[in-house]
Amino acid sequence: MGGPEVDRLIGLLSKLPGLGPRSARRAALKMLQQPEARMLPLAVALTEAARAVRPCADCGNIDSQDPCSICTDEQRDRSIICVVEGVGDLWALERARVHHGLYHVLGGTLSALSGIGPEDLTVPGLLNRIAEGDVAEVILALGSTVDGAATAHWLTDQLRPTGVVVTRVGQGVPMGGALDVLDDGTLAAALRTRRGV
Known part of the structure; x- marks a missing residue:
């Protein structure tokens, strides 16, 4: 041609x-x-x-500064960390303007079929952030897939000894749904109706 x-x-x-x-x-x-x-x-x-552009050493977001503009924003509620699978999910939540705390990008979900195990996720960094700061709540904003549910369950067990309140996004995220393709209203409803794990 x-x-x-x-x-x-x-x-x-x-x-x-x-x-x-x-x-x-x-x-x-x-x-x-x-x-x-x-x-x-x-x-x-x-x-x-x-x-x-490079990954933020604190949360895993990608930005032209490190730490990223979210982590350095003094207006953010530092007592809440929202855990997401990937940067696309973080950007979707930011676009919806429903979360005013910090984030942590896991870098995937546990998946035996894809060969992703606990060692492939950024959980040690999350545990370090909890140990170093005044984190009171961790929101698990993972997709409603089998892998997302398994990861949320496993992560809840990992977080239990830290004493933080662990919640999950509530209604609005359909089974099998990925966060980065949902509309802003659905994301807002899901974050507002989060529940304890």
Whole structure:
């Protein structure tokens, strides 16, 4: 069609979530029709983000500063940590503006099929944060999947000796649902109706 450079561009775009080969071709064509206005600014933004963005050493969020802007925000309630599976879930909760405490990104959920065990999760960092600070509550905001439920149960056992109150998100998160695809109202209802574990 347009040479190896275009094929490579389409191939790379098609690896992004939500973009298959057909959508990637449309996106590539749109950018190539106005490279000065669309493609070059995107290339600059990608390069700058690749150089500047890194994981937060405290919570696991990704930001251009470490600790991240959430962890350094003095307006945050430091007595509550909301545990999420991934950064996408953290961003979804932030977008909904329903949690005003801190976060902790686990980096996945326990899954025998995927080979993810306790050693693959960032639980030691969470336990250290609880031991060092004035954390009173940990909210387990994990998806309502089998792996999410198993992880929440296992994590509750790990947190019990710390003495913090452990809650889970309540209504609104459907069985099998992932947090990063839910609408803001559903996320708000789920966080407001959290319950003890």
